[in-house]
Amino acid sequence: MGLPLLSKYLNSDGEVICPSCGSVMVARIASSGTYYSGTKFWGCSNYPDCRTIVNYYDENGYDFSGYNKRGLNSEGLDSEGCNLSGYDRRGFSKEGIHFQTRSKYNPQGYDKEGFDRQGYNYFGYNSSGFNREGLDRWGNSKETSLITSDTDGTRNNITSDSDSNNRGELESNISYEPKFKYHDGYDDKGFSKKGYHKLTGTKYNRAGFNRDGYNKNGYDVTGHNKKGFDKNGFTERGINVNTLTAYDPHGYDKLGFDKQGFDKQGYDLNNFSREGVHKETKTKFDNFGYDKYGYKEDGYDKMGFNRKGLNKKGFNKKGLHNITKRIYDPEGYDIEGYDINGFDIEGYNKLGFNSKGYHKATHTKYDPDGYDNEGFNIDGHDRDGRNRERREEIDNWRDW
């Protein structure tokens, strides 16, 4: 409303300077008053001599760290990297549910931590570092594994690295450089000086890898040979040895998709054909009712945005309105339907109280749980059992 804009009072050190007295301002949370409990603002450090306050958010609705009132940055992601609908860049919610499959697993079958339904990661190892045969990457079983029985303190961190985002890192952790530290004639991977494995008696361990970490076909556990190419000639980063591009001579990338994103059978990552027909449903929509482009029949995607990137109320993903280019629509309401004072079109705030302090459900000054607009019950205690004085003491000038 009438509050001075944050950006006008920032100095070069990134401090907010009081427009009245020039003191540094500090971030605070209101506990009562014009702005209902929980509202953030900049208050003069010279309080109570100076009672000037400045809007916590800039004119675009973002705070210092680039987050708006709803905790989203300009990309629409919160501090945990999740978007408005609560999904991270890999499409998982905080609870680990994938937005496309509505399950714990992404379309490729991996969960948020990078493990498949059987608990194995991209390279076939479970969170304890063992593959489906029960062997670690040196071919040792649980009983003989260095991962669990390591005593010299050099335990490799493969077991704790379960973030599939860090596949590159993980891959570089899987190195087979011989250490040539022999104990009872065998190195710590169980190979003798001549390269024979103590359990198999051959040059290959039980997982089929030799001392240098390559199988009989010359590929390591990640499927790459000594030169770093997989069987289709791609490097770990997806560059093809023949073309030096991301595509092989037939036009397919490391994952088997062509430039238009279709595999050899003509389906994209989400199992839609070029014509937009789904592999399983044989219709334009997948099992969840979304088309090739991720839109439902009504034209809106999972997040409630249409092809123009606008929701039904005309807001974009950043929470800016199509017409006003600000966080408020022409009527003055934000994407959640609240005006600058925190009231919705019916005049109620997020807690359900109107400007006179009456609750919409009870028509009294108390909500159905018996708490008023400021969170106190009739006895003057809040939900944590604190009384008004005690809470103001704690909250009113709480800096963070």
Ligand SMILES: [Zn+2]
């Ligand atoms: Zn001041």
